[in-house]
Amino acid sequence: MEWKNELAALLKITYPVIQAPMLGVTTPEMVAAVAERGGLGSLPVGGLSPDRTRELIRKTRSLTEKPFAVNLFTNEVPEYNREEAEAMQDFLVKFSEENQLVFERQSLDTLRFYSYREQVEVLTAENIPMVSFTFGIPDDESIAVFKQHGITLIGTATSVREAVMLEKAEVDAVVAQGIEAGGHRGSFLDDEPLPQVGTFVLVPEMINRIGKPVIAAGGIKDGITIKAALQLGAQAVQIGTAFITSHESLAIPSYKTALQRAQVTDSAVTRAFSGRWARGLRNQFMDAIEESGLNIPPYPIQNVLTAGLRSKAQQADRKEFTNLWAGQASAGGEIHSSAEIFARLIAETEALPLY
Ligand SMILES: Cc1cc2nc3c(=O)[nH]c(=O)nc-3n(C[C@H](O)[C@H](O)[C@H](O)COP(=O)(O)O)c2cc1C
Known part of the structure; x- marks a missing residue:
């Protein structure tokens, strides 16, 4: 099984398998466990205060020397x-x-309400190498700051239109979040009905339309679904629900x-x-x-x-x-450690035939 690709190299991971950021569920321990196993751990800090953001980053750093992503909510507060x-x-x-x-x-x-703008400085001061975000696109000023610091940016899209906008904002990769996905929809366009496209329709559509690597999210939970997403052309998968039952989860x-x-x-x-x-x-x-x-x-x-x-x-x-x-x-979640769940995902994928 060949796991290496452009995105895995960019994210400095052995396996292009991302533990989804899950605010309220993901802990520093979960992030570190996945990072240590060669995947990308994602630390969710959406809507948290700058102090809490710093504390969680430092806690994660105390558990692993491997790089991990920090995840923001880039929404505005509406009237x-x-x-x-x-x-x-x-x-x-x-x-x-x-x-x-x-x-x-x-x-x-x-x-x-805390804005992601209040967290940008914490992320740069803490030398965070990768930032993923959902619910919108950071403003030009924040994107410029991230770029100046060499931070890899991963946006979230639930439609091809959103993906095109993320590409224009010069993100490095786009999460294609299908309607199967657990948690909040990343959708951010008010002038279209809520996109409800399934992962396996969205991923190839997005790959056809944008020049950035696409990450498949939603409904991926085992070897066969990982393999299928990669065969569709996704350069990585992002998996959330399968980790909710882990020992390190706050659920x-x-x-x-x-x-x-x-x-x-x-x-x-x-x-x-x-x-x-x-x-x-x-x-x-x-x-x-x-x-x-x-x-x-x-x-x-x-x-x-x-x-x-x-x-x-x-x-x-x-x-x-x-x-x-x-x-x-979500059926059949296993009560295991995050490391064991991650190892199972990799082993199952590797056990599948090459074709
Ligand atoms: C409990 C839970 C919390 C989530 N919180 C976040 C979050 O904080 N930030 C984010 O970008 N996505 C969040 N998501 C969405 C995931 O990033 C991802 O798109 C989703 O879990 C993929 O689908 P799956 O649950 O079928 O694996 C969350 C998902 C779940 C299940």
Whole structure:
């Protein structure tokens, strides 16, 4: 099995297999485990404060000398309707009382959102070699700073149009995120309906249209799917859901158990938790918000309104009331170390016939 290609060389990895950044699930330990095995670990810091970003980078560095990517959310904070946000809070108060949950109403005047712009300096000061991002394209100034520091840039696209825009912004590689993928959609164009293209349609389309290496993401979970994505012309794969059940993951026990039992039909794309489209296992919270008929405030407003409730539900291991991000290919997650999961992915791919 020939793993070497242009992108693997650029990313300085033995295997073009990327552990997807998964905010709320990925830990420095997971990133380091994959990096040590010759893959690319990705540390998610989307929406975090500069201090927390620095702390997580340093923690990861203390665990591995191998390079890893740091992942940003490059969205802007939109205008939103305050009445709708208050109506959502009214609903959450009632919902919490009915379900013995803890919900603390927030003053809309004091909501605080961190921008990726506040993190750029931390990444350059810490000599981060690779930055991946989702939910948009960094502004010209940030791209220029990354380039001055020789940072390799990986953007996320869910449509060919988005990929073309990323290429124009001079990223080094593009993640083609299919609709199968777990977690948030990286989509960032407001003037087209949410792209819902599957990975195996999106990857060859993108390869035909852009001159940059394409990374396949969504529904990849074993040797055969890795091999198929590489045969389609992807230069790497990015795998998320398969690592959620790992020992190093932050996922709560009931989330891991639900993933192990999941059928391929158990996930849905929803805006209920964060205001942004994301794929997760269906649960009571998702259904209740959707059935409420309320207008869901946009990301990151809804995200911050529901954050406290989700965090308390996680502390109590109550999976019905927090986001259970997962891709369609979530069935049969293994409770193993990240290193073992990574080794299995490589071994399975290598065991396949060459044709
Ligand atoms: C729990 C979870 C959290 C995620 N968080 C992020 C994130 O912080 N940044 C990002 O670029 N992608 C994020 N994603 C999307 C992944 O990068 C990737 O596109 C996806 O996991 C690939 O599909 P798969 O889950 O079928 O492997 C997340 C995915 C999951 C499952």
